Amino acid sequence: MKLLHATLRGGASTGTMTHGDRDEREFSIANQVGRFEIGECVGRGGFGAVYRAKDPLLGRNVAVKAVPQRAGRTSVGGDDRLREARAAARLNHPNLVPLYEVLDDDDFVYLISEFCEGPTLHQFLHDDAVSTGMGLTTRQDKMPVSWAAAITIKLGSAIAHAHDRGLVHRDIKPSNVILMSEQAQGELLPFLPRLTDFGLVLDTASEWEQQTHGKLVGTVLYMAPEQILGDTSVDARLADVYSLGLLLYQMLAGAVPRPDGTPAQMLRQMCVDPIPPLPAGNASIPSDLKAICDKALRKDPAQRYQSAQSFVQDLTRFQAGRSVAARPQGFIERSYRVIRRSPWVSALSIILMCFVVLGSSALAFSNQQLRDQQRSLESAVRTALASGQQAVRAEQLTLQALADVELQREHTLASRQEALGIAYRADISQAFAAVSRHDFASAGVIVNEIRDYADASWCERLDFRLLDALAHDGWRQLAGFDDAIEEIVPFPHSPLFAVVGGSNVVRIHDWDDGHAVREIHVDEDSSIRSLAISPDESFVAVGATKGIPSLLDWWPTNGDFVAVTELDGSKPFKRLSGYKATIDSLAFLRGSADIAVGTRYEPMEVFSLESDDRPKVFPSERRSEDLFALPGGGITWLSTSKTITQQRIDVPWQA
Numbered sequence: 001m002k003l004l005h006a007t008l009r010g011g012a013s014t015g016t017m018t019h020g021d022r023d024e025r026e027f028s029i030a031n032q033v034g035r036f037e038i039g040e041c042v043g044r045g046g047f048g049a050v051y052r053a054k055d056p057l058l059g060r061n062v063a064v065k066a067v068p069q070r071a072g073r074t075s076v077g078g079d080d081r082l083r084e085a086r087a088a089a090r091l092n093h094p095n096l097v098p099l100y101e102v103l104d105d106d107d108f109v110y111l112i113s114e115f116c117e118g119p120t121l122h123q124f125l126h127d128d129a130v131s132t133g134m135g136l137t138t139r140q141d142k143m144p145v146s147w148a149a150a151i152t153i154k155l156g157s158a159i160a161h162a163h164d165r166g167l168v169h170r171d172i173k174p175s176n177v178i179l180m181s182e183q184a185q186g187e188l189l190p191f192l193p194r195l196t197d198f199g200l201v202l203d204t205a206s207e208w209e210q211q212t213h214g215k216l217v218g219t220v221l222y223m224a225p226e227q228i229l230g231d232t233s234v235d236a237r238l239a240d241v242y243s244l245g246l247l248l249y250q251m252l253a254g255a256v257p258r259p260d261g262t263p264a265q266m267l268r269q270m271c272v273d274p275i276p277p278l279p280a281g282n283a284s285i286p287s288d289l290k291a292i293c294d295k296a297l298r299k300d301p302a303q304r305y306q307s308a309q310s311f312v313q314d315l316t317r318f319q320a321g322r323s324v325a326a327r328p329q330g331f332i333e334r335s336y337r338v339i340r341r342s343p344w345v346s347a348l349s350i351i352l353m354c355f356v357v358l359g360s361s362a363l364a365f366s367n368q369q370l371r372d373q374q375r376s377l378e379s380a381v382r383t384a385l386a387s388g389q390q391a392v393r394a395e396q397l398t399l400q401a402l403a404d405v406e407l408q409r410e411h412t413l414a415s416r417q418e419a420l421g422i423a424y425r426a427d428i429s430q431a432f433a434a435v436s437r438h439d440f441a442s443a444g445v446i447v448n449e450i451r452d453y454a455d456a457s458w459c460e461r462l463d464f465r466l467l468d469a470l471a472h473d474g475w476r477q478l479a480g481f482d483d484a485i486e487e488i489v490p491f492p493h494s495p496l497f498a499v500v501g502g503s504n505v506v507r508i509h510d511w512d513d514g515h516a517v518r519e520i521h522v523d524e525d526s527s528i529r530s531l532a533i534s535p536d537e538s539f540v541a542v543g544a545t546k547g548i549p550s551l552l553d554w555w556p557t558n559g560d561f562v563a564v565t566e567l568d569g570s571k572p573f574k575r576l577s578g579y580k581a582t583i584d585s586l587a588f589l590r591g592s593a594d595i596a597v598g599t600r601y602e603p604m605e606v607f608s609l610e611s612d613d614r615p616k617v618f619p620s621e622r623r624s625e626d627l628f629a630l631p632g633g634g635i636t637w638l639s640t641s642k643t644i645t646q647q648r649i650d651v652p653w654q655a
Contacts, residue, residue, distance in 0.1 A: 029066045033110050034103045036064055047084075047199040048108075052115060062100065065111040067199075069104070085111050087201040090165045095158035097178070097196040116194060118181050121151070122174035125251070145285055148251035149315050151177075151193045152244060156312035158195050159240050163308055168202040168236045169195070172243035173222045174250065202236055221256055222246050225271035225299050238301045241308055245296025246275075252285055252293065253278055274299060288318050291327035424450060424458055428467060435470050443471035487531045494537060500528040506542060522563055522573070529560075532586035532595065533567075535629075539609070540567055541595055543583025562586070562597055564609060576607065587627035598627045 027049070031038050039052040048067035055062050067084075088099035088111070103110040119127065125143065143151075155177065162169060172195070182192040200217045218227060224242035226234040250256045257276055259266035275297045278290045292314050298304045305311040314324045431446040447468050451459055458464060490497040495511040504527060506520040522528060522544055530543035546559030561577035576597075585598035589606065596606045598620070604627070607615035 027066075027068065029064075029108060029110075033064060033066075033105075036062060036110075036112065038064060045197065045199065053112075061115040063097075063113050063115040065113070066108045067111065068108055069106070082109060083201055083203065084198045085109070087162075087167050087198045087203060088113070090167065091162055093158045093161040095154045095192070095194050096161070097194050113196075116178040116180050116196070118179045118191065120175050121177035121179060121193070121247075121251075124179055125174065125254075142254045143251040145252065145289060146188055146319075148248060149289060149319055150188050151251065152248045153312050153315045153319070154189075154193050155195055155247070156244055156308050156315070159244060160308040160312060163237045163240070166204045167198070168204065169198060169200070169240050169243075170202055170227070170236070171197060171200045171218045171222075172240060172247060173219050174247065177247075204236065218243075220270070221258065223270075224301070226301055228267070228271055234301045237307065238304055241296055241305050241311055242301075244308065244311065245293055245304075248293050249275065249278070249297060252289070272299060286318070288324045288327055292318060292324055295326040420454060420458070424454055428463055431467050431471065435467070440471050440473070440475075443467065444475070447471050486529055489531050489533050491533055491537055492535050498531055498533060498540065500531045500542065502527050504528060504544070506531065506540060520565070520569075526561075530583050530586045530598075532588055534588040538566060539564055539588070541586050541588070543586055543597065545582060560599070562595075564595065574609065584625055585627040587629045589629050596627050596629070598625075 029038060029049075029051070033053070035057055036053040036055055039054065041049055041051050042063075043050040048065050051064045051066065053062050053064040054060075065084075082102065085099060085102045088096075092098070097116055098114050100112045100114070103112065155172075159169060159172070176195060176197045178194050178196055179191040180194060181190075183190050216228065216230065220228065222243045224239035227236075227239040227242075246256050257269075259269035261269075275294075278285055278293060292311075295303070295314075296305055296311055305314070310325075314326055317324050427446050427450050431443045431450075434440070434443040434446065447464075450464065485499060485501045488497060488499050496508055496517065497511060499507045499509065501507075504522045504524055506522075506528065507516050508518040508520070509516050520540060522542060523546070526544040526546050528542045528544045532541045534540075541562060541564045543560065543562050546561065559577070560579040560581065560583050561575055562579070562583060563573040563575050565571065565573045579597075579599055579602070581600040581602045583597060583599050587596045587598075588594070589596060593610050594606055594608050596604060597615075598604050602620070604618040604620050605615040606618070607613070
């Protein structure tokens with residue numbers, strides 16, 4: 001009872017295994033331990049003291065925990081003071097402080113570990129300056145709910161890691177949790193909580209530990225009832241779950257319950273009476289989190305979470321907004337939680353469900369109508385059958401008619417196949433005759449016609465594939481145009497040719513490989529109808545229609561124009577507009593100085609690129625489809641009546 005009173009007043013860790021040792025609370029160590037330069041003492045506990053030290057070899061600060069040697073030890077390997085070092089060597093978790101190495105001398109065992117800058121959780125909750133620097137504006141015993149849950153999840157993961165390796169911490173409390181000022185990307189917490197001090201660790205696989213299991217070790221305020229009573233029949237790992245639950249309780253409520261009264265009353269409060277529930281009227285603490293905390297703090301170990309991992313999983317479900325195992329929920333509450341967590345998905349699901357219900361109702365109504373119709377049909381059939389031989393005869397006649405129709409269809413299909421065969425053989429003979437005459441263009445036309453009317457089976461025949469290869473041998477297909485090709489003009493002296501195809505682009509291609517070497521763009525909302533290249537390859541002239549071509553191109557406001565530019569792009573387009581009809585043809589005269597313009601159903605005009613004089617007009621009785629310049633200065637044009645007209649043009653000329 002005296003031990004209970006003393007522990008509750010001081011709040012320190014207690015270990016009965018230190019009986020008979022020297023007084024370990026007050027001692028000092030040398031200024032140099034191995035290669036480590038010892039600095040100030042940063043903490044003391046029931047089993048030793050922790051010093052800040054400098055590692056000159058690696059240039060970093062480390063924490064040196066000095067644990068006094070037991071009297072009469074025979075070797076380092078047999079000293080139970082190395083339990084913490086052996087336990088830490090088996091652990092590797094981001095929320096546990098790692099152990100670097102172990103040294104010893106005649107007086108102490110030294111545990112060298114990472115030095116963690118930052119306050120303990122106890123200091124964070126009770127120190128105004130620390131709380132302000134780590135994210136709280138004023139000191140407060142309580143912590144934000146989201147922070148408390150996140151800290152418990154991380155520490156619970158570390159405890160589960162230790163439990164998986166057969167180790168029980170037995171001294172989980174705020175002063176053994178260090179908050180390092182680190183924040184990973186996307187993390188809620190502005191610090192990294194790490195659990196330290198495995199001085200009272202229980203190794204469930206050690207025979208010596210089994211002999212000492214059940215003795216009073218740990219901090220009484222954070223000990224589970226079976227830990228206080230020394231009940232060795234209970235899984236020791238459940239005591240860590242209870243301590244972790246008390247840690248969560250303190251972060252939410254601001255303090256852990258302290259027993260009062262006589263020692264017997266205090267012992268009953270700690271081991272039998274349930275923990276006072278979190279304030280029911282505190283709306284900032286969700287009911288799910290209260291239920292999780294209550295389940296972790298059950299006095300009966302069988303009613304708690306049966307592992308630290310299950311405790312962490314329930315907290316993770318709480319963080320994600322899902323239902324938790326600690327508090328069963330009704331259908332309405334679960335539905336509300338799902339809708340609040342994913343409103344859009346829930347809305348779409350409800351809409352989809354409504355569609356399914358409506359569709360099912362419509363399908364049921366349709367099925368009912370079909371059944372009614374089926375009953376009516378069955379009644380009519382029975383009536384027809386009852387009429388006797390006349391109905392039977394009518395049915396036979398109907399079947400005979402169907403058979404005749406099917407036979408006729410088969411005859412039709414056979415006739416069609418026969419006709420296709422006749423046409424195919426005739427066309428294939430003509431195509432091979434054209435190939436023999438080296439008329440590959442005509443053969444190619446026939447190949448395309450066969451491909452249009454014949455089935456795929458005909459096109460797979462050997463004679464067709466051979467004909468296709470011969471007809472298209474040596475042909476090169478350029479990149480396609482959006483509309484039909486309007487005109488192709490070769491360059492007089494260069495291995496190039498220009499193509500226009502109903503758009504606003506002139507493509508210039510190389511004869512050798514067919515690749516486009518240049519593109520000349522006119523107005524975006526225009527389409528080119530005619531094209532001409534000057535004899536000295538200096539200029540390109542296009543006749544274009546403004547807007548989308550239509551049946552109204554003959555209207556006087558159709559916006560046709562002539563645009564002339566230098567092929568090297570050094571000068572902008574020279575534009576001539578005001579034409580009343582579509583420009584069908586263009587031709588350069590006298591080198592590159594003059595150009596003739598042939599329009600649909602309008603007189604032909606010739607204008608000079610070197611002056612702004614009015615164009616010279618030549619009457620044309622019919623539509624001029626093509627213009628050709630004559631070497632002596634004249635011009636020839638081909639009309640729609642397939643007649644050729646020549647006109648001598650004097651040089652110089654005037655309108």
